[in-house]
Amino acid sequence: MNYGNLIRIAIRALANNKFRGFLTMLGIIIGVASVISMLAIGQGSKRSIREQISEMGSNMIMIRPGNGKFGGVRQSASSMQTLKLEDFEAITRDVSLIDKATPMVNSSGQIIYGANNAPTSVYGINQDYLDIRKFSVDQGEMFTEHDIKTAAKVCVVGQTVVNNLFTKGEDPLGKTIRFKSTPFRIIGVLTPKGYNSMGQDQDDMILAPYTTIQKRILAITYINGIEASAISEEASEEAIEEISAILRQNHKLAPGDEADFHVRSQEELSSMLSTTTDLMTVLLACIAGISLLVGGIGIMNIMYVSVTERTREIGLRMSIGAKGRHILFQFLIEAVIISVTGGIIGVILGIGSSLIIKYGIGWPVYVQVYSVVLSFLVCTITGIFFGWYPAQKASRLNPIDAIRYE
Known part of the structure; x- marks a missing residue:
């Protein structure tokens, strides 16, 4: 028995139960579409934040008064009067x-x-x-x-x-x-x-x-x-060091004294916001990935049902010369077809829903190629992983017992 015949048999078996096959795919479809759209929303938000920060000036440096003590009482930054015009003049000069x-x-x-x-x-x-x-x-x-x-x-x-x-x-x-x-x-x-x-x-x-x-x-x-x-975004960190040194000198701060000012760059703000959006993106992807897990369990469940329903068929195939590996691959191919077909539909649905979110709702959305490829690979691996055990169970059936199964 060649593998071309196995593929045709698997497709025919799925065609005989179209509705059940679609319901099995549904978990994979929803999972893949959710992963793609969630990652697109996360990446779109990240790019939008970076673009807006760039519009504000990606090489901008902000100098503000720091917390300090006056009369033994720690004061808030807003009430501090530590920055003078002399500090501004020293920074522009030096x-x-x-x-x-x-x-x-x-x-x-x-x-x-x-x-x-x-x-x-x-x-x-x-x-x-x-x-x-x-x-x-x-x-x-x-x-x-x-x-x-x-x-x-x-x-x-x-x-x-x-x-x-x-x-x-x-x-x-x-x-x-x-x-x-x-x-x-x-x-x-x-x-x-x-x-x-x-x-x-x-x-x-x-x-x-x-x-x-x-x-x-x-x-x-x-x-x-x-x-x-x-002078450039790359020079921001070195400029901050120079500014800090000049302000410490102007304010007569000893090496161990706490600075009475804060110096921040837009790059620092951008990195902090990017970290936050990355964390949210991973969280959203993990939540969406649960759908893939549920879809995989659904594949395993349906394949178990399929093996039980076709026990006599398996016995007949084995009695006329089919090997255990042929039965294994037949059911494994069915599981992979379900997951891959569901993955393709999920990719189309995920990209479509991302475009709807972008142009319909107006949210920043950016679909990356890696998210599509990753989702498709995960759903394929899911089909193989969850389809393996039922397929292996089918391949180990005793032909005599299988033929007698009612």
Whole structure:
């Protein structure tokens, strides 16, 4: 008996029980489709986060005050006043791996124009902020160095601020708005960027000279932070080391003293978020993989039933010369056909459902070739693994007992 005949016999046996065969495949179909779609959602989320971080500036470095003690009481970072303009000047002067940098002070409150008002945040920065954070001015212009030196009451606003205050479609350029009773003249509108991966509206902001916010809004001499961009993403870590060394020297910290500042890079944030999404992807894939396990158990169950139903047939085949290995391969081929066919349907369904999720719901989805190949290989191995034992049981039947089986 050749293996071509075995394949034909296996296909004929499955064709005689089409509905039962389909129900057996269903677990494999659902399992493969689930694995592909879950991995696609996980990978899509990871790529989306990386793209959004890249849009924010993949080589960006953020310097913030750290926790510290004052009078023996540990203070939160928000209440610390450890960063000064002298630190910003030292970084721009002495760190060779920094391309651009800006001091930053910020405040939150109600912005008012006429009868309209809305909560928002005002950021005091210099002109380099646009390049560091990958913003651009869509209408009007950015404030100048002269505006910074004179603490001019001018600002550049995001599109959300425009939508909230100018509800009748007025041109915002040249209009005066008030923030905490301080008037600001709008000289520019930022290009819309939408929401970032953390759900923050990047257009709900006002940019003004940092000197204006320091003197006219907050009445402080320190700064809330420094943002900078390294000359390249690869140089970020070395730039952080240089910045840390300069700040420790400026703040007169001994080698064993705790730093009163934090320096973080976007790459660090990207790696943390990627680790989180990878963990979630693995978790989703494991949950989806349970369907494959259930499908495999279903194959084993149906193959046991098939062996029992066809015991006399097995005995007849053995009595006319079929070897045990022929019976083994016949039932094994049936199990593999079920799993492979279910795998093909599952792949088509998984890719289709991923496209529906992407274009129908709008979620970030990315189907990788390896997930399709891996799912297909797993379902094939599942068919062989769970089909082996029933097939081996069939091959070991005694021909006389099999023929007499009722």
